[in-house]
Amino acid sequence: MNSAPRILLVDxxxxxxxxxxxxxxxSEHPAQVSTVQDGEQALQxxxxxxxxxxxxxxxxIILDLNLPRKDGRAVLAEVKADPALNExxxxxxxxxxxxxxxxRCYELGANSxxxxxxxxxxxxxxxxxxxxxxxxxxxLPN
Amino acid sequence: xxxxxxxxxxxxEDNPDDLELTLHALRREHLANNIFAVxxxxxxxxxxxxxxxxxxxxxxxxxxxxxxxxKLPKLNGLEVLKRVKQDPRTKALPVVVLxxxxxxxxxxASYNLGANSxxxxxxxxDRFREIVKSAGLYWMVINQxxxxxxxxxxxxxSQP
Amino acid sequence: MTQPxxxxxxxxxxxxxxxxxxxxxxxxxxxxxxxxxxxxTADVVETADQVRARLGKNSYxxxxxxxxxxxxxxxxxxxxxxxxxxxxxxxxxxxxxxSETAVECVKQGAVDYVMKDNLARLVLSVRRALEDTRLxxxxxxxxxxxxxxxxxxxxxxCDLEQFAYVAxxxxxxxxxxxxxxxxxxxxxxxxxxxxxxxxxIGYAVEGATRMQALxxxxxxxxxxxxxxxxxxxxxxxxxxxxxxKNLAFTLKEHNVTITCNPLPTILADRFQMVQLFQNLIGNAxxxxxxxxxxxxxxxxxxxxxxxxxxxxxxxxxxxxxKEFIFKIxxxxxxxxxxxxxxVGLAICKKIVEHNGGRxxxxxxxxxxxxxxxxxxxxxxxxxxxxxxxxxxxxxxxxR
Numbered sequence: 208m209n210s211a212p213r214i215l216l217v218d219x220x221x222x223x224x225x226x227x228x229x230x231x232x233x234s235e236h237p238a239q240v241s242t243v244q245d246g247e248q249a250l251q252x253x254x255x256x257x258x259x260x261x262x263x264x265x266x267x268i269i270l271d272l273n274l275p276r277k278d279g280r281a282v283l284a285e286v287k288a289d290p291a292l293n294e295x296x297x298x299x300x301x302x303x304x305x306x307x308x309x310x311r312c313y314e315l316g317a318n319s320x321x322x323x324x325x326x327x328x329x330x331x332x333x334x335x336x337x338x339x340x341x342x343x344x345x346x347l348p349n
Numbered sequence: 350x351x352x353x354x355x356x357x358x359x360x361x362e363d364n365p366d367d368l369e370l371t372l373h374a375l376r377r378e379h380l381a382n383n384i385f386a387v388x389x390x391x392x393x394x395x396x397x398x399x400x401x402x403x404x405x406x407x408x409x410x411x412x413x414x415x416x417x418x419x420k421l422p423k424l425n426g427l428e429v430l431k432r433v434k435q436d437p438r439t440k441a442l443p444v445v446v447l448x449x450x451x452x453x454x455x456x457x458a459s460y461n462l463g464a465n466s467x468x469x470x471x472x473x474x475d476r477f478r479e480i481v482k483s484a485g486l487y488w489m490v491i492n493q494x495x496x497x498x499x500x501x502x503x504x505x506x507s508q509p
Numbered sequence: 510m511t512q513p514x515x516x517x518x519x520x521x522x523x524x525x526x527x528x529x530x531x532x533x534x535x536x537x538x539x540x541x542x543x544x545x546x547x548x549x550t551a552d553v554v555e556t557a558d559q560v561r562a563r564l565g566k567n568s569y570x571x572x573x574x575x576x577x578x579x580x581x582x583x584x585x586x587x588x589x590x591x592x593x594x595x596x597x598x599x600x601x602x603x604x605x606x607x608s609e610t611a612v613e614c615v616k617q618g619a620v621d622y623v624m625k626d627n628l629a630r631l632v633l634s635v636r637r638a639l640e641d642t643r644l645x646x647x648x649x650x651x652x653x654x655x656x657x658x659x660x661x662x663x664x665x666x667c668d669l670e671q672f673a674y675v676a677x678x679x680x681x682x683x684x685x686x687x688x689x690x691x692x693x694x695x696x697x698x699x700x701x702x703x704x705x706x707x708x709x710i711g712y713a714v715e716g717a718t719r720m721q722a723l724x725x726x727x728x729x730x731x732x733x734x735x736x737x738x739x740x741x742x743x744x745x746x747x748x749x750x751x752x753x754k755n756l757a758f759t760l761k762e763h764n765v766t767i768t769c770n771p772l773p774t775i776l777a778d779r780f781q782m783v784q785l786f787q788n789l790i791g792n793a794x795x796x797x798x799x800x801x802x803x804x805x806x807x808x809x810x811x812x813x814x815x816x817x818x819x820x821x822x823x824x825x826x827x828x829x830x831k832e833f834i835f836k837i838x839x840x841x842x843x844x845x846x847x848x849x850x851x852v853g854l855a856i857c858k859k860i861v862e863h864n865g866g867r868x869x870x871x872x873x874x875x876x877x878x879x880x881x882x883x884x885x886x887x888x889x890x891x892x893x894x895x896x897x898x899x900x901x902x903x904x905x906x907x908r
Contacts, residue, residue, distance in 0.1 A: 293460075340483055344483045346456055
């Protein structure tokens with residue numbers, strides 16, 4: 208990874224997004240994080256349309272499930288069905304622990320599924336683990 | 350290696366040194382109780398699809414994680430990956446490609462075929478151990494795995 | 510022949526279908542019924558088609574049928590009734606009939622038979638048939654009401670559980686925000702605001718954290734019975750092993766001695782069993798007195814049930830509280846004295862009852878507690894060949 212990795216963070220909860228960004232900003236591999244708050248914006252970003260015409264394809268997508276306008280599962284399905292986008296790893300990062308959601312996401316092609324912990328320290332640790340693995344050890348398509 | 354019913358990690362690796370290193374690193378971190386290794390793509394497919402030598406296995410006991418090398422005898426890693434990710438019974442299985450290949454096309458092909466992640470094996474011993482440890486931790490602890498049985502999974506998927 | 514009416518309701522309406530080809534016989538039967546106190550309206554028919562037509566158009570209280578008519582067998586009426594899903598009682602009113610045939614007819618579904626030369630019995634027979642019909646209808650009605658009530662109850666239960674689940678699930682998110690950010694405030698602004706602010710923030714954090722724990726417990730409580738897991742044979746000994754592993758730190762911290770007698774295999778959800786044992790054993794340790802906690806787990810077979818006991822030497826429970834403690838959110842102590850939300854025992858109760866058992870406690874204040882619960886013995890016993898083993902803290906550390 209030569210330049211700073213790019214992350215698209217899709218989360219409708221500004222409080223969570225804020226925490227996530229804080230962790231990502233203070234990491235060993237500081238990333239450029241773009242945050243959007245709903246599923247439609249996420250897809251516009253990925254397709255570089257509308258207000259996101261200048262967007263650059265992210266190296267990693269961190270995706271919440273329960274989003275307004277278009278929910279995370281729909282975004283996941285579209286991304287993984289699109290040959291131009293499907294190689295971008297998608298990490299589902301959501302409060303849902305439901306086996307149904309987990310099963311569904313893997314069915315739709317999610318690369319990874321991480322449940323948002325309720326506890327602050329664990330939340331930080333989870334985000335840290337995500338960026339540590341994906342940017343410190345995994346190889347991502349350019 | 351005698352094969353236990355509950356396999357946490359399936360290692361698909363034909364290089365004995367790499368195999369040794371990986372096993373050592375995983376065991377040291379106590380990341381998995383049962384690690385099973387196969388040496389070629391054919392054996393891997395038989396294991397995961399419960400055929401041939403592994404007829405007595407069943408889809409209720411799929412491993413929790415597959416670490417897959419690409420350069421394998423008999424059937425190469427990409428082919429194994431393709432079969433796993435295209436079959437609904439095994440599609441949800443986390444497969445992490447762990448390979449010495451530096452080819453961009455292998456990387457792209459892997460992600461396109463649905464590999465959950467792709468890791469390049471470093472030459473350096475210590476770095477290798479670090480990578481295995483980190484990958485093991487992420488995929489066995491942080492990552493939520495799907496239910497191992499598609500029947501269970503589809504039951505779960507249809508619950509309110 | 511006149512027959513005195515039995516119960517004076519001279520005007521009880523009776524709609525009769527008479528299957529009889531001899532008009533004089535028909536008249537005599539109708540007269541007999543009228544004398545017996547019935548206000549009779551009768552339709553007299555002779556053939557199967559006529560029977561069908563009448564049954565199709567009218568509803569009758571009783572059918573009187575001759576055994577054999579020129580174009581019809583009286584008993585064939587039963588078949589027609591079945592076709593039309595009718596339960597009108599059929600009484601054979603007939604001339605000579607052997608007793609075997611008569612009995613056979615009753616077996617096939619006629620409610621009674623009356624000989625034409627002994628019509629004195631007709632009124633009684635009809636009254637009995639009417640009474641039977643009445644009882645049958647009542648029973649059907651109460652069955653229907655019961656089914657309805659059961660359905661309502663099931664729906665209500667389902668609603669409640671859904672509510673509990675959704676409420677606690679949806680409450681978790683905003684609560685997480687409060688908990689996280691008050692904690693951040695506490696961490697990053699400690700000493701930068703004044704002491705009062707620190708204290709206020711402390712209370713806020715405490716409240717939020719407690720509510721999170723409460724919601725998690727409530728969610729766990731509401732999940733019991735909803736997750737649709739089929740019970741499998743669980744060796745209770747291995748469930749205990751898992752619990753002891755989970756509690757390893759606590760066991761060491763309080764220097765707990767556990768004695769586990771051989772336990773059977775039962776049909777249950779493994780996760781629930783572990784939860785059940787863990788809550789009970791956890792309590793046994795938590796509510797200890799001055800001496801180090803000593804917990805004994807055992808099971809006995811009582812008829813069709815296994816009776817499990819978790820006995821401890823802790824502070825015990827007063828008689829008046831023994832039922833109260835199983836209620837959700839009920840606690841006997843302040844949080845300063847003993848931590849907890851008061852959901853643990855409610856969860857235990859729900860698990861046990863969901864599996865068809867009962868749970869209670871035998872205890873005396875100051876003299877320890879024996880929590881006991883039953884479990885149906887659905888399987889052949891596999892009480893296990895394990896010896897009694899005593900686990901002390903030292904043994905566990907080595908594991």
